[in-house]
Amino acid sequence: MSQMKEGIMIILSSPSGAGKTTLVKLLSERKGLITSISHTTRKPRSNEVNGKDYHFVTNDVFKKMINNQEFLEYAKVFKNFYGTTKSTIFAQLSKGKNVIFDIDWQGTEQIISQKLKNKILTFFILPPSRKELFKRLSNRDMRDKLIAEERMKQFDKDILHWKDYDYVIVNKDLEVCYSQISKFIDDKINGDENQYDTSIIEAHIKKLIS
Ligand code: 5GP
Numbered sequence: 001m002s003q004m005k006e007g008i009m010i011i012l013s014s015p016s017g018a019g020k021t022t023l024v025k026l027l028s029e030r031k032g033l034i035t036s037i038s039h040t041t042r043k044p045r046s047n048e049v050n051g052k053d054y055h056f057v058t059n060d061v062f063k064k065m066i067n068n069q070e071f072l073e074y075a076k077v078f079k080n081f082y083g084t085t086k087s088t089i090f091a092q093l094s095k096g097k098n099v100i101f102d103i104d105w106q107g108t109e110q111i112i113s114q115k116l117k118n119k120i121l122t123f124f125i126l127p128p129s130r131k132e133l134f135k136r137l138s139n140r141d142m143r144d145k146l147i148a149e150e151r152m153k154q155f156d157k158d159i160l161h162w163k164d165y166d167y168v169i170v171n172k173d174l175e176v177c178y179s180q181i182s183k184f185i186d187d188k189i190n191g192d193e194n195q196y197d198t199s200i201i202e203a204h205i206k207k208l209i210s
Helices: 020-031 059-067 086-094 105-113 130-138 145-164 174-190 198-209
Strands: 009-013 071-077 080-085 099-102 120-126 167-170
Touching (some): 009 020, 009 105, 059 071, 071 086, 071 105, 080 086, 080 105, 086 099, 105 120, 105 145, 120 145, 120 198, 145 198
Parallel strands (some): 009 120, 120 167
Antiparallel strands (some): 071 080
8 A cells, every 4th residue: 555655657658749748638637647847958839838848948958957867867859858857756756646757768768767666657659540640740830841751750660669568559539548548547546457458459550560
């Protein structure tokens, strides 16, 4: 029982464009999860707010934070740095708050390898099809379509990391996807067993990479 006093860490990763950011917002709002706000050296998109979506910092500031060992994990993704700071996260977890992270597979690996005392639940979110993924990536506030194409290439590499996650979820319908994740989180918190069939996922992955 005592380990449940500490909050659990819920990690969502996905190849870019699978709809993970929307899911994280929904999970946080509806389930009262604390969202981890990362630091990044990426420039803000037009709809992003500093301190809410990310803490936008310069390369120099980020490097100083690395040297000061402020990060629980950090990684370079698409030529920019992204990282999760230790201080706020651990303060929340020790108060029993459950924290949700929107980070890539490199950060997930780093957190798992630290063997923290907190329970960790990891989800890898996939798009329903390549066609839909390209559509989502092209609709973003990006300088040109080349970036979408670059991210499609990255998708083929990122998808290979699905095996490192507890659950792989296909985001075809936002509400269905939300309900699946929500149930797995509740099961983890309550210590309940659950049904999870990897054969459907393996078939979907084959389709996505072929
Ligand atoms: P975007 O630039 O589209 O917001 O994010 C690009 C990628 O960086 C996404 O896969 C996102 O999950 C990942 N990311 C965002 N914050 C962090 C972080 O703090 N650490 C790591 N390792 N990845 C992050």
